[in-house]
Amino acid sequence: MRFQVLGSIAANDNLGGPVVLRGPRYREVLARLILARRRVVPVGRLVEDLWDEPPANAVGAIRTFVAGLRRALEPDRPPRTPPRLLVTEGLGYALRAEPDAVDAWRFDDAVRAASTLPAGQAFSLLTEALRWWQGPAYADFADAGWAQAERARLAEQRLLAVERRAEAQLTLGAAAAAVPDLDAHVTEHPWREDAWGLLATALYRSGRQADALAVLARARRMLADDLGIDPGPALRRLEHDLLRQAEHLDPIATDPSVRVWEQARAAYDSTVPPGTGTRLESTAGLMRDLAVTGGGGLAAARAHRISAVVAADQLGDAELTARVIGIYDVPAIWTRSDDPAQAGRLVDIAEKTLLRLPVHDDADRARLLATIAVESRGGLPPDQPTEAGLRPLRAARQAEEIARRLHDPALLAFALNGVFMQSFQRAGMALRRDAVGSEIVAVAATSSSATYEVLGHLILIQTRCALADYPGADQHADAVDALARRYQLPLVEVFTTWYRALRTSATTDLDTAEAAYQAAAVSLVGAGMPGLERGLLPLAELSLYLRHHDTGRIAAIAPDTDWGPYKPWIEPTLLVARGDLDAARTALRNIASPPRDLLFEALWAIVAHAAIAVGDVETMHRARTQLSPAAAETTAQSGLLSVGPVRTYLDDIESAMRRRGTPGS
Structure with a gap:
């Protein structure tokens, strides 16, 4: 499930199709829960945020909105089974969306990651992240008091991303390409002195020294007329450096690869018609x-x-x-x-x-x-x-x-x-x-x-x-x-x-x-591979605890750990470690087979571990059937993690079945 708040509030299912969210109050409850970033929002707070003068049945109305959202967000959830996405905790509700499921959360991560990346990667990441904006954040609820601080914060983050993207363009030698966006940016946000400086630098590096100085003069007039202040030290230094043509302003002007790229791009744009x-x-x-x-x-x-x-x-x-x-x-x-x-x-x-x-x-x-x-x-x-x-x-x-x-x-x-x-x-x-x-x-x-x-x-x-x-x-x-x-x-x-x-x-x-x-998990930050990143570190740590038979560390794993797509096959083992054997049996009942991929053997071995612990003979049979062809191999098929040799789990299954006197064991 994906959620959009950078613009109008929207949700999409795992196939990219839109989820029908009914009326504005349903969308507002969803938006308020998204803003809480997976934390619980008490019902009383929801009532205060949704109504200036709450009606007598406000709490009942909130419950109705939540029930409708649950039906929309988890349409395939069997009757009388607890929700896994929009959950009830104590006297409130929380949306347990995955960390990358909300466009605003992904945007924050992208801006943060871009600050540590080389210019080329930062430019690409920020270009993609800025495309996620379909309008002002939480646009449906611009007047809602609960949204104002977050709307302002996200708007500032967006402006920062525009400027950091331009900085990356300048570092890459694409000064001329940066000018149009920066010009529009300072026109719309004339109080941002850093943006004026970037525009002037881009013009200078494009061979337009006079235009660069004219931009700084424009900034000076705007600041004086509208705010009654002079430009800050950075803009004053930049103007001085432009006048004396300081060498540091154009550090890559002599890089032949930059000149060749810009010339080739210009030739392509002028020769090959768009839309072909x-x-x-x-x-x-x-x-x-x-x-x-x-x-x-x-x-x-x-x-x-x-x-x-x-x-x-x-x-x-x-x-x-x-x-x-x-x-x-x-x-x-x-x-x-x-x-x-x-x-x-x-x-x-x-x-x-x-x-x-x-x-x-x-x-x-x-x-x-x-x-x-x-x-x-x-x-x-x-x-x-x-x-x-x-x-x-x-x-x-x-x-x-x-x-x-x-x-x-x-x-x-x-x-x-x-x-x-x-x-x-x-x-x-x-x-x-x-x-x-x-x-x-x-x-x-x-x-x-x-x-x-x-x-x-x-x-x-x-x-x-x-x-x-x-x-x-x-x-x-x-x-x-x-x-x-x-x-x-x-x-x-x-x-x-x-x-x-x-x-x-x-x-x-x-x-x-x-x-x-x-330490290895750091290499995944900003790598652009969510299919690999999500849930991998906790799964690797769990593999270590299983190999070392450290039940205490398994039991101490935080309940809100993001297991990504692996949670269904991990949960029984966590429940066993915490001593909740009945819940583990329930989780194992009719558990689906893991996807047939590089972690197939490892996940079946983890399921087998839990099945042995609670004496689930049917699941042990299933695990033995699936793992037997790999009896001579390890669970390290991924090359990234391992829960040990497959034979160990097969032997443990056989021993458990013999102890129970299971026929055919």
């Missing part, structure tokens, strides 16, 4: 390169990529759409999508384009099929296969077959990425993925594709961990780090840092291992 297929293909190609720069670059690449694909699809040219989709052959290693709704839309367009593509166009067909396989990561059915669930698997195999027939190494590497993403039909397939990773490394070497060579080594780190071959994994980690340094691929460090935390955890004490994971 060529522009869409160029955009997709640029986004492919941007995606591997990390941080905001990856997030921006995802957003612009889907925009280009949708635009191509709307033109009705299947071959153009296929090229725009297929050019984005960015390697993918993590099996959970960063944006499932966007990935689903992309797959839908790719499948539709396949039906309209000429039958002879094998290369584009293979790229569409590989895209479907990669973007459908984690989409294999958890239990019984279905027609829809098997389509990505078949797409991966078809893409591989076409690529081999065409003898196209680059296309084969892309297709094999799809094969990897769909290689989780069951547990215990590390050797199969090891073969895929080895072939990707070999194929990438023949096609000089550094990014796919990196992908192959990352897959081999995972498979070597699954097979408990840590020296082998070390070799691949060293190889991939060398490639990342050589080709400036910063996202690679996220995976190797986490692998080395796993490696540390295998040979050190619990406290040292925990510190290694906490």
Whole structure:
């Protein structure tokens, strides 16, 4: 569930569809709970905030609004089961939205992260974050007293983001591109002296010294006429430096790469008309390169990529759409999508384009099929296969077959990425993925594709961990780090840092291992990979506590810990550690199978641990059935964390069943 407060109040479901929120009072209750940032808002406070003169039935009305919101936000919740999103605590209510579920919360995180990132990543991250604004914050409730302080704070944050984005542009040498936005910014917010200084600097670096001085004169007049003050020291120093053409004002004027980029961009803009297929293909190609720069670059690449694909699809040219989709052959290693709704839309367009593509166009067909396989990561059915669930698997195999027939190494590497993403039909397939990773490394070497060579080594780190071959994994980690340094691929460090935390955890004490994971978690900040980041650190820490049999630390885990998508399979073990065995049994009853991905074995092992503790024979049977194919492997399939050898959990299940005298044990 996603919530929007940067503009009108809105909610969207996990597929990106709008949630109907009925009348304004329902939206106001939702907005007030969002503002509380997951904290409890007492009913009395809600009454005070919603009405100047509360009616006699105000408390009953609040309950009605909350009940309506619960039906809208959790439409599939079974009757008489407690809500998990809009919860009752004590005498109030809290919206337990995920940390990245509210656009304003994500915006705060983006502005904070951008201050620590290199200029290129900061620019991309802030550009994407500013697009989330659809109007003034909490626009529906501009006159509400409860919203005023937060509206003012967010408005200030937005102005700060605009100025920090401009600073990044100047650092990157894109001064001319920064001028129009800064000019509009100071016109709308003339009291912001930092913005005037940025505009003057941008003009100066664009070769417009006279205009830069005129801007400062304009600022001086505005401050004197409207506020009765003189410019501050920073603006006065800047004016002095502009007059003497101080060298520090244009530190990158002699950088040839900046001049070449600006000249090429200007030539492209003047030569290639807007709204053409060529522009869409160029955009997709640029986004492919941007995606591997990390941080905001990856997030921006995802957003612009889907925009280009949708635009191509709307033109009705299947071959153009296929090229725009297929050019984005960015390697993918993590099996959970960063944006499932966007990935689903992309797959839908790719499948539709396949039906309209000429039958002879094998290369584009293979790229569409590989895209479907990669973007459908984690989409294999958890239990019984279905027609829809098997389509990505078949797409991966078809893409591989076409690529081999065409003898196209680059296309084969892309297709094999799809094969990897769909290689989780069951547990215990590390050797199969090891073969895929080895072939990707070999194929990438023949096609000089550094990014796919990196992908192959990352897959081999995972498979070597699954097979408990840590020296082998070390070799691949060293190889991939060398490639990342050589080709400036910063996202690679996220995976190797986490692998080395796993490696540390295998040979050190619990406290040292925990510190290694906490240090590794820093690498995820601003990396632009929410599908990897959410819930990963607490899951890694839990894996340590289980391996060290430290029930006390498990019981002490904070109740409001964000487990991300892993909570259903973690909760029974937490309840066991806290001594609430009945609740653990309830949580295990009919528990769904974890997604078939890199954490499949680890999550089933955690479920097995809880089932053994409470004597849940049915769940033990299920866990044994799912884990048995991986009996010779470890739960370190991800290359990031491990709860130990699979055999340990299978043996524990067998022992528990023998103690209970279970038939067939």
